[in-house]
Amino acid sequence: MASFASRTMQKLFSARLLLEHLADADNQDELVRPAFKTAHIEAVLFQMQGAFQSLLYEIAETARLPKGEWHNSQDLQAAAEQHERFLPQLNILLELENDSFSWLSQFQQRYKSCWLPEYQVVTEVKEQAATASLISVANDAISDQQQLTLWLESMQALIKDLRLTMQEF
Numbered sequence: 001m002a003s004f005a006s007r008t009m010q011k012l013f014s015a016r017l018l019l020e021h022l023a024d025a026d027n028q029d030e031l032v033r034p035a036f037k038t039a040h041i042e043a044v045l046f047q048m049q050g051a052f053q054s055l056l057y058e059i060a061e062t063a064r065l066p067k068g069e070w071h072n073s074q075d076l077q078a079a080a081e082q083h084e085r086f087l088p089q090l091n092i093l094l095e096l097e098n099d100s101f102s103w104l105s106q107f108q109q110r111y112k113s114c115w116l117p118e119y120q121v122v123t124e125v126k127e128q129a130a131t132a133s134l135i136s137v138a139n140d141a142i143s144d145q146q147q148l149t150l151w152l153e154s155m156q157a158l159i160k161d162l163r164l165t166m167q168e169f
Helices: 002-027 033-062 073-082 088-098 103-115 117-131 144-165
Strands: none
Touching (some): 002 144, 033 103, 073 088, 088 103, 088 144, 103 144
16 A cells, blocks of 8 residues: 555645646746746646545555556546445545535636646636626635645545555454
């Protein structure tokens, strides 16, 4: 488990470093700023997704599943079922993924929008249509950096909690 745990921590550390650099976006030239922000936001999302996938390998390794490729929770669930293994940590992840209001579900949708830009446009149009008839009293939107920081902190807490429950037999 040490190798995947180490990789998970490396990915989380990289995401944290990129988030710190994202704070420097305001110091960038006005023409470079949008590209700088987009590049750093997507890089943070990529590193966090790498940490999530590495966590899946940690869970599989703890359950002593044969080596395989798990790109998402469903892949790992299929392998666990095939080998008749019960993975409570995986069930927690699946529950978070299936809850559209959870941080993990929202993070994964944002990550997906990096690869499927048309998904992001549809979401933005729906949000604009939903708020078009409302009177704006205050801007409650949080910045991308704040959102990413919350997701990263949530992911770190989740990984810590899951590791406490994972035991090697």
